Amino acid sequence: MFDALPLPAHEWPMMQPGWVWLCGAGPGDPGLLTIHALNALRQADVVVYDALVQECILDWAPQAEKVYAGKRGGKPSAVQRDISLRLVDLARAGKRVLRLKGGDPFVFGRGGEEAQTLVQHGIPVRIIPGISAGIGGLAYAGIPVTHRDVNQSVTFVTGHDQTGNAPASLNWKALAEGSQVLVIYMGMKHAGHISAALMKHGRDPDEPCAVVCNATTPQQQVIETTLSRMVADIEASGLEPPALLCIGRSVLMRQVLDWQGQMAGAPVRDFDPLGRGLAAEVA
Numbered sequence: 001m002f003d004a005l006p007l008p009a010h011e012w013p014m015m016q017p018g019w020v021w022l023c024g025a026g027p028g029d030p031g032l033l034t035i036h037a038l039n040a041l042r043q044a045d046v047v048v049y050d051a052l053v054q055e056c057i058l059d060w061a062p063q064a065e066k067v068y069a070g071k072r073g074g075k076p077s078a079v080q081r082d083i084s085l086r087l088v089d090l091a092r093a094g095k096r097v098l099r100l101k102g103g104d105p106f107v108f109g110r111g112g113e114e115a116q117t118l119v120q121h122g123i124p125v126r127i128i129p130g131i132s133a134g135i136g137g138l139a140y141a142g143i144p145v146t147h148r149d150v151n152q153s154v155t156f157v158t159g160h161d162q163t164g165n166a167p168a169s170l171n172w173k174a175l176a177e178g179s180q181v182l183v184i185y186m187g188m189k190h191a192g193h194i195s196a197a198l199m200k201h202g203r204d205p206d207e208p209c210a211v212v213c214n215a216t217t218p219q220q221q222v223i224e225t226t227l228s229r230m231v232a233d234i235e236a237s238g239l240e241p242p243a244l245l246c247i248g249r250s251v252l253m254r255q256v257l258d259w260q261g262q263m264a265g266a267p268v269r270d271f272d273p274l275g276r277g278l279a280a281e282v283a
Helices: 035-043 080-092 111-120 133-140 172-178 191-200 230-237 249-257 259-263
Strands: 020-024 046-049 065-068 097-101 125-128 155-158 182-185 208-213 221-226 243-247
Touching (some): 020 035, 020 111, 035 097, 035 125, 046 080, 080 097, 111 125, 191 230, 191 243
Parallel strands (some): 020 097, 020 125, 046 065, 046 097
Antiparallel strands (some): 208 243
């Protein structure tokens, strides 16, 4: 059995009663879990997990009580304050608590809020980073978030604020003018607002865009589109969140780097999608 396999030789940390380990589970594929996360799963008395954590990952903690604390836009969800204080209560009861969050807990995951609450209540914490969907999810779609011929910067943006609406505090003019590649988490619901704001401030309507749904899972689906067509293509596809939006010329690289499609037998669509006219190894 997988859970009986020993961890590689290392001085792995021991989870102590009364501690909370705040851990990223990665973007979906269980293979993207870190060994620190697996070590935590094997020791926890309680696993408090989010909506995007795969069921098979929870199976790796057969000894633990499982507590669902998922938050999904537009659906009944636990109140953040209640989640944070539940972690405090479990730790004070002497439990070894694993707070398991999709992606990385400190990247649009409310991990900072939960950790701060725990520290303020005198609960010791350990932070275990995870692979963020904005990097790992796009890599599974064959889209590099940085590429020397495209960008020297990438900007990560949340698609909604605390109210559930499109972020009103973002400087869309600055993003449109200064962000070579934009990666937008949880942006499908407000794709219309986002694309309109960017085009209003000068972003090219024909700029390549991708929508990646259920990234890194067997249900992953990808739409390749443009900024002006993105909303119509999302509506025509019938796809639903969770989804990432990627805006920028790096999306073109999927024509040569769609490795999952190529594994399934699809041909490379364009060996030089950026039109360099040079071999990739030539700087």
